[in-house]
Each structure stands twice: as structure tokens, then as C-alpha cells.
Amino acid sequence: MSDLQFGLAPKMKPLAPRRSAVVAALDVGTSKIACLIARLTPQPPQEVLRRRSHAIDVIGFSHTESRGLKAGGVVDLAEAEVAIRHAVDLAERAGRCQVEAVIVSLSAGRPSSELFAASVDVPGTVREGDIARVLAAGSRSSVRPGRVVLHSVPIGYTIDHERGIRDPRGMLGQRFGVDMHVLTSEAAAARNLMLAIERCHLSVEAMVASPYVAALAALADDEAELGAAVVDMGAGTTTLAVFTGGRFVHADGFALGGQHVTMDLARGLSAAVPDAERIKTLYGNVLGGAMDDRDMIAVPAVPGDDREPPQFVSRATLTRIIKPRVEEILEMVRDRLAASAFAAEPRGRVIVTGGASELTGFTELAARILGRPVRVGRPLGVAGLPEGAKGAAFAVAAGLLVYPQVAHLEHFDPRRAHRTRAGASGYFTRVGRWLRESF
Ligand SMILES: Nc1ncnc2c1ncn2[C@@H]1O[C@H](COP(=O)(O)OP(=O)(O)OP(=O)(O)O)[C@@H](O)[C@H]1O
Ligand SMILES: [Mg+2]
Incomplete structure (x- = not known):
């Protein structure tokens, strides 16, 4: 729960590009809960869905009725807890494995986007450290009382007045800037969902916005x-x-x-x-x-x-x-x-x-x-989904399984991010990977 106190929804450690992993997705909706356990296996670059570094195979699945929710938010912790336990239990049995941490989606809490531009002075050329400084400046402007940051994505760089720079490293200039998209949600909605999940003795590995993950699953x-x-x-x-x-x-x-x-x-x-x-x-x-x-x-x-x-x-x-x-x-x-x-x-x-x-x-x-x-x-591109889960109602749940592959595209202020489970050590590698892979 500590991350939320600092205005950050939990963020996961980015998936290692050459490692397999087993992840669990939990979509707690107003009417249904879907729990998916999947194996992610590194795959060579594909012609379609080019950004997917890993193949996704669902090994455990459940789809149950939701309880204790209204308008996408938890309104009765005890009821929600029972419903979540049941959903996770069924998926665990189907997958013959135990779930300890889940990636969850949030639909409630009035999601709201802001674009921030931040800039710093640079001594003639842009170096790796300047990128970290400007990203930190961009994400600092996003903290608001009563809200948590769900996503914080750099969307482009500027050098002096030149916009749309893709990889700024080594470029000449005096003033170096970044444009960031920061998506926040009401802290109470995030907190209540986390509480309900933690009461089931599960930890929340990452909390992400429903429409973003629906897009990760369904967009070509x-x-x-x-x-x-x-x-x-x-x-x-x-x-x-x-x-x-x-x-x-x-x-x-x-x-x-x-x-x-x-x-x-x-x-x-x-x-x-x-x-x-x-x-x-x-x-x-x-x-x-x-x-x-x-x-x-x-x-x-x-x-x-x-x-x-x-x-x-x-x-x-x-x-x-x-x-x-x-x-x-x-x-x-x-x-x-x-x-x-x-x-x-x-x-x-x-x-x-x-x-x-x-x-x-x-x-x-x-x-x-x-x-x-x-x-x-x-x-799209999710193997092992049962017939009933191949439709539009399961885009969010399936997208949660894609999210680990793109988690590294996000940026959080390392001074606050060191409190998250991602850890400060991975921060510079993440920025580097973002530069290499996002363009
Ligand atoms: N064939 C259908 N025709 C019309 N409506 C449908 C059909 N199938 C499902 N629905 C509606 O879809 C809704 C459930 O959709 P979904 O499972 O995506 O919601 P949820 O994830 O539980 O809720 P939320 O995301 O808002 O918290 C219900 O209102 C249901 O009536
Ligand atoms: Mg939903």
C-alpha cells in the first residue's frame, strides 16, 4: 500500500526481454471478474503485433460474477474480497499453480490525462544523465493531492525549439525538453481496489488503466x-x-x-x-x-x-x-x-x-x-483463451497479460520510484531500453 501514499499506483519490474515469466491478470469489473494466468515466452520479432517481445499462453482462467462493486469501484470490501478469492481460486485450480501477485486494471476513479512539458539546461550536448533529469522534472509536476499516477509515459523530446526528437543522445543544444503524458486517477478508487485484493493475501504487482490495456490487447x-x-x-x-x-x-x-x-x-x-x-x-x-x-x-x-x-x-x-x-x-x-x-x-x-x-x-x-x-x-495474439473469452468483454483482462512487455515504456521519478517494487537500480536501464525500443 506504501506506493499509493506517495501518489504512485504500483508499477511492476519490466519483463526481461530474454526471460520467460508466469504472470496473473485480474480484471475486477462491475459485473464480472476475470482472472487469467499466463506463461510469457520470448519470441522473435513478428510481422503482426511487432511490439510484442513475448508470446502469451493462457494456462489458467476463470470468469465469475462480481460482488461489492459499483461503477467500477469497490464499495463493499468484504463482498469484493470473497468474489476475488473465488475467481483467483478457480484460475489457480485450472492452471495448477499458485498466484501470489496480480496485475490489475482500474476503470473507476475518473481517469484524467495531462500533458506536461518539462525542460532543463544542457551543457552543449545531451547526455544520458540529462535524459534522467528532464524525465524526473516532467514527472514531478504531475503529483496532485487525492490522486495517484497510473501511467507516466514520455511521448517526445525537444532540443531548443526542435520538436519530435526520437533519440536525443549526443545531440547539440542548450535547452532540452520532454513531453509527457501523465494519467491519474482518484486515490480512493485505487486504494479500495488494492485493499480488497490485499485482503485475499495477494500483492498488486501493477495497477493499470482499463482502456490502455484494452488497447494493448485489441489494437493492430x-x-x-x-x-x-x-x-x-x-x-x-x-x-x-x-x-x-x-x-x-x-x-x-x-x-x-x-x-x-x-x-x-x-x-x-x-x-x-x-x-x-x-x-x-x-x-x-x-x-x-x-x-x-x-x-x-x-x-x-x-x-x-x-x-x-x-x-x-x-x-x-x-x-x-x-x-x-x-x-x-x-x-x-x-x-x-x-x-x-x-x-x-x-x-x-x-x-x-x-x-x-x-x-x-x-x-x-x-x-x-x-x-x-x-x-x-x-x-489479439493470446493463445489458450477459452472460446467464451475471445470476445470484446475480455479485451481488458487479456491486455493485462500484454502489459508486462510494455511496462518499461513508462517513467516514474526515481526519487519516488525507489519506494516501488521496481527498485531504483533498474531505472537507468529502463530509460535506455525505452529509447531503444519505443521508436
Ligand atoms: N450480447 C450482449 N448484448 C448487450 N449487452 C451485453 C451483451 N453481452 C454483455 N453485455 C453487457 O455488457 C456489460 C458487461 O460488460 P463487461 O464484462 O465488459 O463489464 P465489466 O468489466 O464487468 O464492468 P466495468 O468494466 O464497467 O466495471 C453488462 O452490462 C452486460 O449487460
Ligand atoms: Mg471492465
Whole structure:
């Protein structure tokens, strides 16, 4: 828990490029928990997914109902603890191994991105030590009371007034600068999730933003290069991450998701929530068809009582209830994207993940409202996933397994980072590796 007190979410030791490792991913969502245990094995450079240094093989998997969460955040520690224990236990049994530490995703806590530019004077040429100094200056400006830094990513260097420098070492100049993307979240949301996990006698190896890892799992290399946004619409949250020039430059999120659609339906039909959930996933549609007024769906009149005759509603009625909420969420996504660097990427496409993106007609409606090409994102390049986990709802969980391969791209102030499990000793090697591999 100590890292959080210093304003940093836990960060893991970067994966050694030539070593195999076994890692565990835990996605504690509002509606479901997914726990994945995987073996990461070094692999030669691939043609697709070029940035992946390791192959991922899932050896243990579980998918269980979540408890004690609201809007992506833990609201009941005891309930969440039981649910997490159960999920990890099942994955351990399936993988025949024991989990001690997990990489976890965070969707709650109002993620907020800031770009910082920091600069330092250099004596004629830029040396390794200057890079460390300027990165430290960049990450110091990011500390805010009540918030924790989830990600801190250098996105480009400047020398004097020259921008977009890729590798500044040895270049001539007087003033050397860095642009950094720092993503923070409310400290309370991070703390409560960590508490729930630590009560299960597990340690949190790294805590990362859900939309970022959804992107790591579902984005093709070219999409990240050309500019793309990943939108993860879960049960209680909708979060988004923007990539330009292959870099993670922005994230955002709010507390609306598929659960709100279900609640609208339960109210609109006077149905029980589980019935509304079932009807939504089976018959829900945001587009509407010509025959929808005549196509009737049975809704149990009294929950759990089969003796009462059901009421019948048309498919068109379902669409009339569901669509406004989905539109509201997509309009919020549109406005948040418009306020981000994505606005400058007219050719960038949107990749949707999360269970709620599986609603019939969702991508079409999203394309219309966002004014962009939209596709559903699924976990890419992850072997051994069971059939039920190959879809959009598991992009975040799968992305947590990709994260160790890119953990070295992040920078944290070494004076604070020495308190994290990454340790101060690895810091300069990490900066060096970042320079070599991120361009
Ligand atoms: N086929 C489907 N059609 C419509 N909605 C669906 C479908 N499948 C799943 N959903 C919805 O997706 C949501 C669950 O998605 P997901 O598993 O990504 O959420 P979560 O991770 O538990 O929540 P969050 O990330 O918001 O904390 C639920 O609201 C569910 O109703
Ligand atoms: Mg989720």
C-alpha cells in the first residue's frame, strides 16, 4: 500500500526481454471478474503485433460474477474480497499453480490525462544523465493531492525549439525538453481496489488503466500508428484511450455503462433486473428493423413465477427504451474524444471493447454518432483463451497479460520510484531500453 501514499499506483519490474515469466491478470469489473494466468515466452520479432517481445499462453482462467462493486469501484470490501478469492481460486485450480501477485486494471476513479512539458539546461550536448533529469522534472509536476499516477509515459523530446526528437543522445543544444503524458486517477478508487485484493493475501504487482490495456490487447500496430481510440464499455463504466503516432497520449472515463441500459429496461418494462438483462442480451437492438412492431417478446409479469401469464412487448418497444441511453453514452464519448488529441486525427478509427459493445447494432450506431469508422476489438495474439473469452468483454483482462512487455515504456521519478517494487537500480536501464525500443 506504501506506493499509493506517495501518489504512485504500483508499477511492476519490466519483463526481461530474454526471460520467460508466469504472470496473473485480474480484471475486477462491475459485473464480472476475470482472472487469467499466463506463461510469457520470448519470441522473435513478428510481422503482426511487432511490439510484442513475448508470446502469451493462457494456462489458467476463470470468469465469475462480481460482488461489492459499483461503477467500477469497490464499495463493499468484504463482498469484493470473497468474489476475488473465488475467481483467483478457480484460475489457480485450472492452471495448477499458485498466484501470489496480480496485475490489475482500474476503470473507476475518473481517469484524467495531462500533458506536461518539462525542460532543463544542457551543457552543449545531451547526455544520458540529462535524459534522467528532464524525465524526473516532467514527472514531478504531475503529483496532485487525492490522486495517484497510473501511467507516466514520455511521448517526445525537444532540443531548443526542435520538436519530435526520437533519440536525443549526443545531440547539440542548450535547452532540452520532454513531453509527457501523465494519467491519474482518484486515490480512493485505487486504494479500495488494492485493499480488497490485499485482503485475499495477494500483492498488486501493477495497477493499470482499463482502456490502455484494452488497447494493448485489441489494437493492430498500424491503427496505433495512424491514430486510434479504444472505447471500453463495461457494465458500470465507459473508458477510453487515444493513441497517436503509436503512443498512448490520452485517457478518460465516466460511470455509465451496460448496467444503466439494463436498469432502464427493467423500469420501462416493469420487469425484474435479471429478466431485463436476459431480454437485453437476447433481443436488444439499437437499430430497429421494419418488422419490429409485430415481433413480440415475452416478459415475465411476476419475477420467478411461471404461473402468471407473461406480458408481451414488441422489439420496437425494446429499441425505444434501450437506444436513448446508448446514444447518451456515445455522445459523451464523442464529446470527450473531441476534447482530446484524437480530434486532430481525422483518419483515426474507433475500436470498441467491453461487454456492452456486443449489443446488436452498437457499432453502426457508434459509427454514426462518432463520425468515424468503428470496429469491435477482441484480444489479439493470446493463445489458450477459452472460446467464451475471445470476445470484446475480455479485451481488458487479456491486455493485462500484454502489459508486462510494455511496462518499461513508462517513467516514474526515481526519487519516488525507489519506494516501488521496481527498485531504483533498474531505472537507468529502463530509460535506455525505452529509447531503444519505443521508436
Ligand atoms: N450480447 C450482449 N448484448 C448487450 N449487452 C451485453 C451483451 N453481452 C454483455 N453485455 C453487457 O455488457 C456489460 C458487461 O460488460 P463487461 O464484462 O465488459 O463489464 P465489466 O468489466 O464487468 O464492468 P466495468 O468494466 O464497467 O466495471 C453488462 O452490462 C452486460 O449487460
Ligand atoms: Mg471492465
